[in-house]
Every structure is written in structure tokens, then in C-alpha cells.
Amino acid sequence: MNTILLGFAILASGSIGYFISISLVTTSFYKNRANNYLSLSIFLLASLTLLGWFDIEDTVLEFLNNPVLEYLFGVTLFTYFLIQIQHKYLKKSWYKWLYLPFIGSLIIETILYLDTIFNFYNSDFVDLQFHIMDNASFVYNVFLIFWGRKLVKGSHTISEDKKRWLLRLNLFVICIIICWLLSTIEFYVFNSEYATSFLWILLSFLLWWILYYGVFRLQLVVQKDEIHEYLVSKRTNSTQTKKKINETTVSKIISQLYEVMDEEELYKNPLLSRSDLANRLETSERYLSQIINQELNKSVTQFVNEYRIEAAKNLLHNPVFNKYSVEAIGMEAGFKSKSVFYSTFKTSEGLSPGAHRKLQKQS
Template sequence: MNTTLLDLTIIASGIMGCFISISLVTISFYKSRANNYLSLSIFLIAILTFLSWNDPEYGILELLSNFAFEFLVAVTLFTYFLIQIRHEYLKKGWYKWLYFPFFCSLIIEISTVFLQEGFNIYNSDIDSLVFDIKDQGSLIYNIFLILWGRNLIKKSNSITEEKRGWLLRLNLFLICIIICWLLSNIEFYMYDSAYTMNFLWILLSFLLWWILYYGIFKLQIIVQKEEIHRYLISGKVDNTPIKKRINETTVSKIMNQLYTLMEEEELYKNPLLSRLDLATRLETSEGYLSQIINQEINRSVVQFVNEYRIEAAKNLLHNPVFNKYSIEAIGLEAGFKSKSAFYKTFNISLGMSPGAFRKLQKTS
């Protein structure tokens, strides 16, 4: 029963991995240079998982299982990291040499097959030695590139904290897989068993599902949010500041300063903006700020800030230029820190969901 469940898990994950890799290069929503390399990495991981689990003993699958695709996965993942952090290494001439270990292993394997099949020359000791060199060499190579990539991600100043967090989590996941890979090798050579290898297959399968949600869907939302922001500041669309200021003769100095901060600096777009942050900028106390806002406009601090966010979201949802972007990305750009917070606040304010509001604007 356990074996059957493991088999089903690996088969489902392999199918999902192939589906993800194809989607990344065919659906315009996901197309990007970075995702091309992520797609190839996912496809290779799915193939490696399937071949290791199936352990074919003849035919084309046996030949493929002998190719050290692990060398190639290391490079494609490392390239994915470099593209995401926009590192200059991509332009270096030596960068292409990172593929050299894979092509060397490929030549060695083809030569071995040619000697065995063409000249009927077979030496079990040499065959075992070649396997050990490829296996241990690919393990060391993966450790080197994954740790190198992690160091570059940490030092990068060209990415947002959200993207850095995703890249570091993916990198850590890969380190865990490498540790499991190392333990499975130790177990195999010392005890001639494969319990850790079964766990490695499960871990690789889980990685594919995890990448689908966090690395593709969630990260794509962040990428869209960044694109929307760049579009707004480029001047290609009308980005008139939201004006909610009332008659200046009827409001206090603090309220005028607060309106200025919100409208000129767009502080509401910071999802972590707090009452303390506003009070500090206005050089007053949190309690007094809350009191003034309540007296002047009968709102709490949170309601006051969210009104700006709702107006910003409405402007984006109303503009057909941003129809191709997801509602969640628009909510993030408006300053909401989560999809649930955006939907809840929007519903309370307008009595409808952001999706319904967008559809209404399209038909009006």
C-alpha cells in the first residue's frame, strides 16, 4: 500500500512537473527569460525523479538514466538565480563553461555505450568507476553552484525583499534536497539500502508542487505588481495623485500634513504602514493622531489609510491598460498586504468584490 502510494505520488508529480514546464514557456502570463530556465530545471527534475524511481534496465530509458542530467540542473537553476538578481555574470565569457561538466559526462557515457555495444567491450570495474565519478562529481557540483547562488542572492541589491525571500527559500529547499541526496549515497554505500532515496523522491515531488504555488503563481503576482508600479511611474498612463483633501480652513495643521504625506509621498502604498509610522512622520503621538482623525473626519487611522488604497485600486481596475494584470497584483500595488485584506476592505467599502467592479467597468 505504501509502495503504491509512493508510486502514485511520483507519477502525479512527474505529470505536474511536465505540465508546469510547458506552461511556463507557452502561456504569455508566465513567459520570461528567467522562467524559461526554471521550466527547463523543473522538467529535468521531473525526468530525473521518474528515471531514478523507475530504474529502467533496457532501452532508451536506460540510456537516459545513465546521463548525468544532475550537472545540467545545477547550471539551469544557477542561471535562473542570476537572471532574477540581474547579475553581470551572465555577460561573462567564462559563464558558458559551467555547462562543460555535463557535456563531458555526456561524451563519456556515449563513448562507454559505443565501446560496449559496438565492440562488445565491457569492464565492470571501469563501468562502476565511471558511475561513481559522475554521481559524486554531480553532487559536488550541485553543492558548489547552489551555495554560490545563495551567496549572490544575499549580496544582491537589485531585487525586492519579496523576491529575495522566494529565491532564498527555493535555494534552501535545494540545499535540503542535496543533503538528502548525500545521505542516500552514504546509506547506499554503507548499508546497501535505499530508504533515504525514497524520501528523496518524495522531497523532489513536493518541490514541484511547491514551485507551482510559491515560485510561479505567488512570484508572478509580485512580478506583475512591480510591472504595474514601473508603468505608473513611467508617465505612460495618467497617474494623477489621489486628492481627498477637504477645505483647508476647517482642518488642523496635522491633518493638512497628513493629507500631504498620503498624496505626495503615497505612504498608503506601504503595506506595513502603521499608526506609529504616521505619528513619527508627523512628530506627534499615536493617541493624538487617532484623536485628530476621528474628530476631523470620523475615521480610524486604518480606515483613513484604506480609503486611499481603495481609490488607488479603483483607478487601476478602471483603467483598461491594467486589464491583463491579476486583481491580487493590483491590490498589492495599492498597498494591501494580502489578497484577503484587499477583498474584505473592498467589499466593505463598495459592497462588491474587486472582480465584480472590474467587470462593471468593462461593461459600462
């Protein structure tokens, strides 16, 4: 019963993997050169998961099983890393030679597969060739994955969010390679396959993780960065905020507070704290809270969130940003999570950000 449930889970994960890989190359917003290679890597990973778990012996699919796909997986994922960090290796003439092991294994496997029809070689020779190719693919993948990790860690051309995603993906693949090694040792030494079952579970979990973190969460970061870059290129001073200063400012500290919030957009930092504001204004946290409460009749958090709500509303009203998700707009405005953005916005405006955007489109 457990084996059947595990089989269904792996089948569902493989289907998710195929769905992600197809979506990355067919959806206009996701489609780019880097995601083309990520799509192929995920497709290969899903295929290896399904072919490894389900019995494909004595079928044409056996030809696609280890180690041909393994050689291609390592180099496509390595290429994805290079494109993301915009590495100079992509322009080197020797770079294409990294695909040579895949081409060689494809030729060798074709010849060995024909042996099942014409019986050219004895079975011991065929088994030996498969063992050599399988072990060589393991070494080759380890080399590419650790090389890719070193290049990503040393890169200064990408944001911290993107670097964190690449390093986490790389680490996950390293865990899979370790599990792959343990399953091989277990099979030949103990003649059991517990580690192998765990390997398929780990591969399945990776596909679900890529769906959430690598596709959904990372894409929000990409959208947020695009919104930010557009705003920087079109930046203008806010007359509304300046008017508020002239009408309500009493003390010097409040005037300075408005000034740094307008000019430096401190509210866009989701980790902005009362201590950060106090340090920036060269005052104490207690005095800052007291003066905001006395003169503006609100807390520091309410003051900062009002700026964030106003920034979010401006983005939601602008048709230029209609293609971007509400979550990405909330991130650009300075909210640290979707739930905080939705609850704060609804408390302030009486409706959700999505409903607010829809209402503006209709008006």
C-alpha cells in the same frame, strides 16, 4: 499500499513539474530568458524524480538517468540565478565552459551505453565509470549551488522579494543535495533506501512549492512592480483628494495627514501602522486616532483603507492594467493579502474587485 500511494503522489508531482516547465515557455506573460532556464531546471528535476522513483532499467530511458541530467540541472539553475541578478558573469567568455561537464558526461555515457549492445568493456569498468561520474556530478552541483547563493546574497540589483525567492529556492536545493548525499551513504553503508524515498518526496514537494511560490506568488510581485513602475512614470496629482482636503479639513494635523498620504502614498505600505503615521506627523498615536475620529468620524484603519480602495478602483478602471491580476492590483494599492483586499473592497463597494472590474468593462 503506502508505496503505491507514494508512487501516485510522485507521479502527480512530476506531472506538475512538466506542466510548470511547459507553461513558463509557452505563456506570453511568463516567457522571458530567466524563466526559460528555470523551465529547463524544473523539467530536469521532474525527470530525475520520475526516473529515480520508477524502475527504468533495461529501457531506453536508462540512458537519461544519472548522472547526465544532474550535470545539466546544476548549470541551468546557476544560469537562472545569474540572469535574475543581472550578473556580469553572463558576458564572460569562460561562462559557457560551465556546460563542459555535461557535454563530457553525455559523451562518456553514450559510449558506456553502447557497451550494453556490443560488450566492449567488463562490467566492473562500467560500474567504476558510473560511480566516478555520479560522485563528480554531486561535487559539481554543490559547487554551483553555493556559488550561486553567494552571488545572490551579494546582489544589489534586485528587490527584496525576488532575492528572498532566489535564496529560498537555493536553500531548498541545498536540502535536496544533503538528502542526496545521505541516501548515497545509506545505500552503500547500510544497504537500505529510506533516505532515498525521502529524497523523492522532497523533490516532489519542491515542485509543488515552485508552482505556488515561485510561479504564482512571485509573479504577483512582478506584476505589482510593473504596475508601480508605470504609475511612477505617469504620476499626476490627484485633484479628487485635494478637493476633499479643502472641503473637510478643520485642523492642521488632518491637513498634514492628507498631504503626506497624497504626496508620499504611505497607504501603499502594507505594513503601515498607526505608530508609523503618528511618527511621520510628529504626534502621538492617541491624539492621531482621536482627531481622525472627531473630524472624519472614522478610525485610522478605515482612513488608510479608503485610500487603498480608491487606488485599487482607479487601477481596475484603467484598461492599461486589464492584463494584470486583481491580486497584483490589491498589492500595489497597499493591501497585504488577497483575503484582506477582497473583504475590505466588498465591504466598501458591495461587490468583489473582480466583479467591480467586470462591471466597469460592461458600462
